[in-house]
Amino acid sequence: MKIKRLKQGIVSSVLLSLLIGSSGNALAEEPDLEAEAAILVEAESGKIVYEDHIDVILPPASMTKIMTEFLVHEAVDQGEISWEDEVKISDKVRQLSLDTSLSNVPLRQDETYTVKELYEAMAIYSANGATIALAEHVAGSEAKFVERMNAKAEELGMENYKFVNSSGLNNQSMKGNHPSGTEADEENMMSARATAILTYHLLKNYPEVLDTASIREKTFKEGTEDYIEMQNWNWMLPGSVFAYEGVDGLKTGFTDLAGNAFTGTVERDGLRYISVVMRTESREARFQETAKLFDYGFDQFSQETVIKEGEQVEGHQTVSVIKGKEDEVSVTAGSDLQVLVEEGQEENLTPVVTINKELLTEEGELEAPLEKGETIGTIRVEGMTEEDYLHEKMTSNAEVPLVLEEDVEKAGWFALSLRGIGSFFGNMWENAATFVRGLF
Structure with missing residues (x-):
């Protein structure tokens, strides 16, 4: 989408040629x-x-x-x-x-x-x-x-x-x-x-x-x-x-x-x-x-619907969880993500997931307990030509919430203790194996 109007015919022609050559789809001339x-x-x-x-x-x-x-x-x-x-x-x-x-x-x-x-x-x-x-x-x-x-x-x-x-x-x-x-x-x-x-x-x-x-x-x-x-x-x-x-x-x-x-x-x-x-x-x-x-x-x-409420983004179906009865949780779109798309750009649209880093541990995990429907990030779209909004705050209008699909209860102290012991011995074994490999 070209924002500034080009009045010189020769400039418009050159721009149109470049668009056709680079994408195969000519963007329509503005009125x-x-x-x-x-x-x-x-x-x-x-x-x-x-x-x-x-x-x-x-x-x-x-x-x-x-x-x-x-x-x-x-x-x-x-x-x-x-x-x-x-x-x-x-x-x-x-x-x-x-x-x-x-x-x-x-x-x-x-x-x-x-x-x-x-x-x-x-x-x-x-x-x-x-x-x-x-x-x-x-x-x-x-x-x-x-x-x-x-x-x-x-x-x-x-x-x-x-x-x-x-x-x-x-x-x-x-x-x-x-x-x-x-x-x-x-x-x-x-x-x-x-x-x-x-x-x-x-x-x-x-x-x-x-x-x-x-x-x-x-x-x-x-x-x-x-x-x-x-x-x-x-x-x-x-x-x-x-x-x-x-x-x-x-x-x-x-x-x-x-x-x-x-x-x-x-x-x-x-x-x-x-x-x-x-x-x-x-x-x-x-x-x-x-x-x-x-x-x-x-x-x-x-108006194109990129992802529907309840759908998942490929590659971002789950997020790891610590201190929970499950070690991961499913995440989905909290509402339909609709965007205004110029003709010929539909195939370029890609949903992009961003998770709120303030909710994650240093290892990039969520910490239980967690509630179904809780918002942990956003889904937006990439692949469109330059976008501009009336006000910079309105860019959030092109996003929908990324929400948890289910509850995750906090694991009991006994289960957490066993996990801690297993992690301890697992680390010992890995360190020993690394030492032995180093001898050869």
């Missing part, structure tokens, strides 16, 4: 994208399938709302708020929500809105006033919510980011009502990698986010004079103009500085990808470029 930064990630492991300028910090625009969604879900999960809470609409939110030049649903101060209603307006329609109302409800003020955003980004291992508001607007668009402690002309900043890390953790922690993100259209405050027919800005959802099979999220973004951006999620036959494209040429292009990434991911990669 040539019209985007300033882009990334495609396998969502379960965090393995990067495609990357281009992924650590360049750029304005994410309304993709900022992915972090707001995370913190709203977290606040609900931790009991700080509930989906049925009624949210107070501040003067700031009321004023911003009436700005028709921005994506908004009108919010009144004599009307009631639940957290769920405002969340749907944010996730489906990218409503900015609704987003700020949620931030104020969760943290007391948007400024305090921004502090949470930056703290959570650090906690998740994101780099190359800066949050200055909850919505992704340029602060100038807020007409003096931007969060305190931020500059009037500031805009949120985030790299493609950071955006993908955020999305990875959102899907891991709160997969139900896709239940809302996949809604193509919904009426806000149906039956009232302020109703709005909300159309999802994600035009890759089923039934949309750029519909792509399996797409169920996640968030678009646009400001004058950011240009057009999109974070996509897609799943087919159990294989899920996260994509990010930033600064494409147009609204349409962000979906067209994303489709290229998805095509590449599904056409050229597949």
Whole structure:
């Protein structure tokens, strides 16, 4: 898998020839994208399938709302708020929500809105006033919510980011009502990698986010004079103009500085990808470029099961044991080991066993008593081309535990004594034999 995009045709040709000559299997050419930064990630492991300028910090625009969604879900999960809470609409939110030049649903101060209603307006329609109302409800003020955003980004291992508001607007668009402690002309900043890390953790922690993100259209405050027919800005959802099979999220973004951006999620036959494209040429292009990434991911990669739960790795079926009723114990895979493999690499895969040295004696043995199911190491895979992950900690996602297949009870003192005597005389005999051989 080639990580950096090669734009010079001659270089691509030379590389392709080398790959064919060395392995007999040509690796597919990566898509040539019209985007300033882009990334495609396998969502379960965090393995990067495609990357281009992924650590360049750029304005994410309304993709900022992915972090707001995370913190709203977290606040609900931790009991700080509930989906049925009624949210107070501040003067700031009321004023911003009436700005028709921005994506908004009108919010009144004599009307009631639940957290769920405002969340749907944010996730489906990218409503900015609704987003700020949620931030104020969760943290007391948007400024305090921004502090949470930056703290959570650090906690998740994101780099190359800066949050200055909850919505992704340029602060100038807020007409003096931007969060305190931020500059009037500031805009949120985030790299493609950071955006993908955020999305990875959102899907891991709160997969139900896709239940809302996949809604193509919904009426806000149906039956009232302020109703709005909300159309999802994600035009890759089923039934949309750029519909792509399996797409169920996640968030678009646009400001004058950011240009057009999109974070996509897609799943087919159990294989899920996260994509990010930033600064494409147009609204349409962000979906067209994303489709290229998805095509590449599904056409050229597949999930392969290298070893199944309960299976053994050849050459590593047992480990020696001391002070036990048995002198060895069987070891197996604690779960299925699945890896994302590029087409043509399947035959190169080899499971590799690593045993935790801290559990072994100096002679490389386990000491009884031992319990069935106890983890003593890991099984991973070698033989694939260069692998890269969103974060170095995610490399462990390509491993499964190596576990004990049975209990091993500690031997009684009498048996241990006999073994000690046998070992003593065995050593004496070996030493004597060595001495005699030395005479000749």
